[in-house]
Amino acid sequence: MGEGQFIPDMVEDDDGGVAADHPPRLTLPVLAAPFPEEKTNFNAIRRALVTVACKDVVAGHYAFDSSVLSPLAREGFKLLKGVIDRHVGSPLSIFGHADPDGTIEYNKFLSERRAEVVFGLLIRDVPTWERLFSHHENTTGDVWGDDAITLMLTSLGFVADGTKNEKLSDVIKEYQRIRGFTITGRNDAKLREKLFAEYMDFLCVDDKGNPYKLTKDDFLGKGARFGAFQGCSSFNLRLILAQSEQDAFTADKVNGKSDRENENADNRRTIIYFYEKGAAIDPAKWPCPRAADNNRVSKCIEHFWSDGNDRRLKTIPDKRRRFGKAVRNRTERIAQIEKTFACRFYHGMALHSPCEGDLQMWVLQLMRDKPHAPGKDQELEPIANTRYAVVASLDDEAPVIRGTTSENGVIGLPLWTKSVTMILKVDLFTAITGEPPEDPDKKDDPNKKKAVLSIDLEDPAPPQADDLDDPFKDERTFVRFPMFGGNLKRVTRKFDGQTEPGALEPDAGEPAVVPNEQQLGARQRLFNLGYGVAEPAKWTDAQQTQFVKRFQKDKKIKETGTLDPDTIDVLREEYGS
Numbered sequence: 001m002g003e004g005q006f007i008p009d010m011v012e013d014d015d016g017g018v019a020a021d022h023p024p025r026l027t028l029p030v031l032a033a034p035f036p037e038e039k040t041n042f043n044a045i046r047r048a049l050v051t052v053a054c055k056d057v058v059a060g061h062y063a064f065d066s067s068v069l070s071p072l073a074r075e076g077f078k079l080l081k082g083v084i085d086r087h088v089g090s091p092l093s094i095f096g097h098a099d100p101d102g103t104i105e106y107n108k109f110l111s112e113r114r115a116e117v118v119f120g121l122l123i124r125d126v127p128t129w130e131r132l133f134s135h136h137e138n139t140t141g142d143v144w145g146d147d148a149i150t151l152m153l154t155s156l157g158f159v160a161d162g163t164k165n166e167k168l169s170d171v172i173k174e175y176q177r178i179r180g181f182t183i184t185g186r187n188d189a190k191l192r193e194k195l196f197a198e199y200m201d202f203l204c205v206d207d208k209g210n211p212y213k214l215t216k217d218d219f220l221g222k223g224a225r226f227g228a229f230q231g232c233s234s235f236n237l238r239l240i241l242a243q244s245e246q247d248a249f250t251a252d253k254v255n256g257k258s259d260r261e262n263e264n265a266d267n268r269r270t271i272i273y274f275y276e277k278g279a280a281i282d283p284a285k286w287p288c289p290r291a292a293d294n295n296r297v298s299k300c301i302e303h304f305w306s307d308g309n310d311r312r313l314k315t316i317p318d319k320r321r322r323f324g325k326a327v328r329n330r331t332e333r334i335a336q337i338e339k340t341f342a343c344r345f346y347h348g349m350a351l352h353s354p355c356e357g358d359l360q361m362w363v364l365q366l367m368r369d370k371p372h373a374p375g376k377d378q379e380l381e382p383i384a385n386t387r388y389a390v391v392a393s394l395d396d397e398a399p400v401i402r403g404t405t406s407e408n409g410v411i412g413l414p415l416w417t418k419s420v421t422m423i424l425k426v427d428l429f430t431a432i433t434g435e436p437p438e439d440p441d442k443k444d445d446p447n448k449k450k451a452v453l454s455i456d457l458e459d460p461a462p463p464q465a466d467d468l469d470d471p472f473k474d475e476r477t478f479v480r481f482p483m484f485g486g487n488l489k490r491v492t493r494k495f496d497g498q499t500e501p502g503a504l505e506p507d508a509g510e511p512a513v514v515p516n517e518q519q520l521g522a523r524q525r526l527f528n529l530g531y532g533v534a535e536p537a538k539w540t541d542a543q544q545t546q547f548v549k550r551f552q553k554d555k556k557i558k559e560t561g562t563l564d565p566d567t568i569d570v571l572r573e574e575y576g577s
Contacts, residue, residue: 012079030045053273054083054271057073067116068148070151084214091219093227093273096230097236097271098233101264108233109142109291112229114231124201130196149195172187220275230288230289234312235312235341235346237267242318311339321334321335360414361414364412385406387427393421417485423483427474428479429479489517522563548563
């Protein structure tokens, strides 16, 4: 993601990579039409395959042109365990990716091996790693060899003593001696069987250092040939380098190749997606071919966007293109956001995924006043584990997103348009009292017969209180709040006080924040944090001074009543943006 973003209970981005929950997706009504009785086939509605979370294995956890996992990946698998625990019962699928160096045929092979090595690790399939070590499917790349064995032994604390001119065979002997099996000094299958298993347990641990593992049943397709893992070749690039830098790399006969490899690091990754609980596939209909299939490239291309080759190949002279970022001040189609992935199928799963740098999300944190004694400072606490419903617009047929706030009172909503008015409904009664409110329409009459639901189109049954458009039976008791998505103004430039993106980056050149924009942005944040009255744009100067002083007093900064730089900094930090 680049900026090291952190959203409580939603997104964590550190040296271990990105671990994230996806925002819920809008579910639109199904539009159906009558079907002639004489027809023998039927209209079909297929449930979409919806991603709910993700974890990446970042470029630094693989070497260039290699599927071998480095010890740095250990931190990433700690984060993965947290995602697994939050999404018990959600099946996984692993997608490997390669950078654009090399042919698409070779990259298909390499990207699949990067995914398979993670799959083998998670289920502790040592024979899979042995096959990856020993067989290269008629290609010259991704040779594990002695370098991989040295890396694993070093990670486990077995290092050659340079002062004694020790070789790999000497380190292997020491490992065999300490582990108590026959000392040969050879890098053979018997050694690797023990070493691979131990290295897997070293890498795949929780945050307390305890090894964990999954089973084939935890994956889409139950670990069958299709669905659990696949390689996407270099068809879905997160980064397209600017034409000017590609030309410079080509012209530099000394360092150009290595420099290009370094700049393409973001494209070398593996993404693990989690799907809705109960999600299942028919492996025979899975669109992703295996690298050993004769149609390994053509079948992928069948699922390209109509402009798929432009998306993955077309360059802009002086700007990079990144998935999840529009190129500032450019209007051509390929400069728009999310225009670097060629495959429609993968694009649909990666859309708005923080693991692919596409964090398109409105984030809310619901807070309330904690009970406090008179004279004591007022404190806030999150409205945690509380039911909510969000009506996506003011239209009568607007879709509704329902869910439960996180432990920190956080709600993540998909960003589907730049600006929209929504209605948030929150079960505050239960949050405050711990008991759900009584249903005002509920009447307990033991003699009353239960109604039989009619399926007669001419005489349909009346809607029920818990119908699909109102799954929370007591939703009518929820407290309603209007929300205005997309209207929050800036108080500072995004990168103020941080590293400015390079001139080639798509978001370089952000304009300055003018005073009127900063003032309104500060007022909006103050209001959302509980300071002031509605419609911040209409506050008087006297009101603004009063509300700013209250904020400054609570945050223990100098009470000037003005939006000075220190106050803006604290306000931005407190608000999160």
